[in-house]
Structure formats: structure tokens, C-alpha cells
Amino acid sequence: MQRIGTLLAVGALVLSACGAGAEAPPLAGSEQVCTETFCAQYPAGWNLVDRGDTFISLSHPDDPETLLATVGPVNMEGLVVANGGTWPQTVSGVVEAFWRAADGGEAELATSTILPDGSVESFGVFRSGRMWARLIPLTTTDAIGVEMRAPNRSWESHAEAFLDSVVVVP
Numbered sequence: 001m002q003r004i005g006t007l008l009a010v011g012a013l014v015l016s017a018c019g020a021g022a023e024a025p026p027l028a029g030s031e032q033v034c035t036e037t038f039c040a041q042y043p044a045g046w047n048l049v050d051r052g053d054t055f056i057s058l059s060h061p062d063d064p065e066t067l068l069a070t071v072g073p074v075n076m077e078g079l080v081v082a083n084g085g086t087w088p089q090t091v092s093g094v095v096e097a098f099w100r101a102a103d104g105g106e107a108e109l110a111t112s113t114i115l116p117d118g119s120v121e122s123f124g125v126f127r128s129g130r131m132w133a134r135l136i137p138l139t140t141t142d143a144i145g146v147e148m149r150a151p152n153r154s155w156e157s158h159a160e161a162f163l164d165s166v167v168v169v170p
Helices: 002-018 076-082 091-105 153-165
Strands: 030-034 038-043 047-051 056-059 068-075 108-114 120-126 129-137 142-150
Touching (some): 030 047
Antiparallel strands (some): 056 068, 068 142
């Protein structure tokens, strides 16, 4: 019986991998936006929805409710403790806490990679599709969080271009 439940869960994950929703257009250039704490390139065609001293939010006109991207400050200790964890944690531990809390606890972390600069990129699924994220530590408690959500995996090249472009302003 447990095997059937596992097979159903895996089947649901595979089906959600196909995903519905808008298919990504080819990448065609980029735009740049900077705040007091970072600069980021985002693929042409995305709209800058909001911008503050320390954050940006973007959407794509093909589906502005589902195609979303953000960059902003993260209090890593606050994130972990607010979600029942203990501090201190590694950056990977903070990423795991983020995924446990994301989408009301409905998100599922699929992969997590520690990059040479100490940041962690991750990918997973949530109710409405796919999410790519990067956590860039600044101090022992402060970080910059980068996130992009899309309805399906066809948007991966947009996510990679966006996540890889964020540079901390010294």
C-alpha cells in the first residue's frame, strides 16, 4: 500500500513537471535594474512591477499572476526561527527552511546546489508550477533572496539568466 502511495506521489510530480500555462519565449536581450544593495539583469519582455531601495519585483505579460520574479533582503535567522528551526544554520539549512515554508508549506524542494561564492541555488515545485531560487549570504544573518516562479519548466532559461545576474553592490 505504501508503494502505491509513493508511485502516486511520483506520478503527480512527473505530471506537474510537464506543466500547463504559457510557454517561454526565446531569450532576446536583457534589461538592468539596480537598488542600493544589488544590480540584476532580467530578460527582455519582463515588466518591472515594483522597486524599492532594497527590492524589485517583476512579472511577465504572458501571465502576470503566475510569471513572477523578485529580489530582496532576507533575514536568515528570522526565516529559520519563524519556521520552527534553530539558529545558527548553514545557508543550505536556511534554503531548506524557505522551501518548507514556501507556498503555505505546499512547495517541494527538488534540487539545491552550493555555488563557489557561498550562495545556494535551488529548484522545486509548488501548486502553481515551478520555482527557482538563490540565496546570497551577506553576513551571518542577512542575505539577498532571488526567486522566480513560472507555470512550467520551459521558463528555466529565463530563471537561469535572472538568478545568475544578481550582483551585490559593495
